[in-house]
Amino acid sequence: MNQLLHTPEGMRDIYNGECERKLYLEDKLQAILKSYGCRPVQTPSIEFFDIFGKEVGTTKSKDLYKFFDREGNTLVLRPDITPSIARAAAKYFMEETLPIRLCYKGNTFINTGSLKGLLRECTQSGAEILGVDTMDADAEILSMIVESLLAAGLKEFQISVGHVDILQGMMEAAGLDEEEEDTLRDLIVNNNFFGVEEFMDARHPDPDLKKLFSMLGRIYQSAEEFHDVLKAAVKYPKVYAALEHLEQLWSLLLLYGVEKYVSFELGVISGYKYYSGIIFQGYTFGSGEPVVKGGRYDRLLKHFGKKTPAIGFVIVTDQLMAALSRQKIEIHTEHNTRLVVYDEARREDAIIYARKERGAGCSVSLLRKRADQTEADYEAYARRNQISRVVFMDGEEHPDF
Secondary structure (H helix, E strand, C coil): CCCCCCCCCCCCCCCHHHHHHHHHHHHHHHHHHHHCCCEECCCCCEEEHHHHCCCCCCCCHHHCEEEECCCCCEEEECCCCHHHHHHHHHHHCCCCCCCEEEEEEEEEECCCCCCCCCCCEEEEEEEEEECCCCHHHHHHHHHHHHHHHHHHCCCCEEEEEEEHHHHHHHHHHHCCCHHHHHHHHHHHHCCCHHHHHHHHHCCCCCHHHHHHHHCCCCEECCHHHHHHHHHHCCCCHHHHHHHHHHHHHHHHHHHHCCHHHEEEECCCCCCCCCCCCEEEEEEECCCCCCCEEEEECCCCHHHHCCCCCEEEEEEEHHHHHHHHHHCCCCCCCCCCEEEEEECHHHHHHHHHHHHHHHHCCCEEEEEECCCCCCHHHHHHHHHHCCCCEEEECCCEECCCC
16 A cells, blocks of 8 residues: 555545535534533644543543653644533633633544544534533533534534433442442443343342333433433432423523434443433434534532532534435535636736635635636636636636526
8 A cells, every 4th residue: 555645544635615614514513502601612633542541431542642742742633622611711711710612623532443444533613611610500410412413504403411410320239249230231331221121130130220220222302301200210319300400401491492303322332431411422324433422520610629519512523514415405605716727918907806705705716727728628627626617817707607
């Protein structure tokens, strides 16, 4: 393989119309996040290793791109933007006691050995609300997600919402050790709920606890639908409190008018261990992976020296674009570009024309005419490059493509 022409496995070039559509989509998503009062922030793609260390509960060390700087410090390409935002917030807003609203876009890097068609470099757009531990912030984040996906052009999608304390409380009530918890999580991640049932049957749990485990794979379209779950959870305070939180959250989602796009899935879990409250993933047709991921992480900032609650999410732009493409949903970008073809005698006229049109807001590409090219060649070139109009400096203006 000629490495001068190819990208590393899991990386790709984005160019021409796809790149233009991606940039347009990113701007559209950021506009929604800013409309909720979020202020843009950028963090570096390279961070110190400890930002994503085991204590933080983020990506496994073997899945990180690691290298060293001149001083011998271990650096990584960030696999996840949230810890970077937490670090920056702790550094620059240490004394702030009122909410901090931040939004961002950037690339993340996962050095995984099993790609399964996924990219190792992905673009994410996201937002975080720091300094608020209420369900009001939970509801606002979910509303922000729904509005963002609608603005992107999606019509059918679902945000599955759960709570970390549901599964954690159930495992504690069942007396599972760390190894058993990992086994159970693997079964849930692989949607093997028959395996979950067999696993728990072998441990002879309390009937109510067994009933709770049997409900992990179900999807509830409203809070009213899991009243039976609440009844079974009465003896387990941690689980009951989490379910009650989701029930009360539902009433706020009704106020925001986003209930159509939100469902409850009690078995939602994440590979990131810093989540501490509600957790959610967003799915749509044409993407086997979540287009949205996020949740509450009230303990993460404490690792960086600022004890404050937080909640946030990311939209995986690459997954979103793939879903839009497979659903035949167009990302309409404006093409107001002109190609001006001139010969040496008309060079001055061409430059004056280009300056005038650019000043009026048009994009102009100047191209000196070659003897071996015909007008048809230039028109074909314009079509290939999504140029809307060709102007030949012979007094003729050719029609839009």
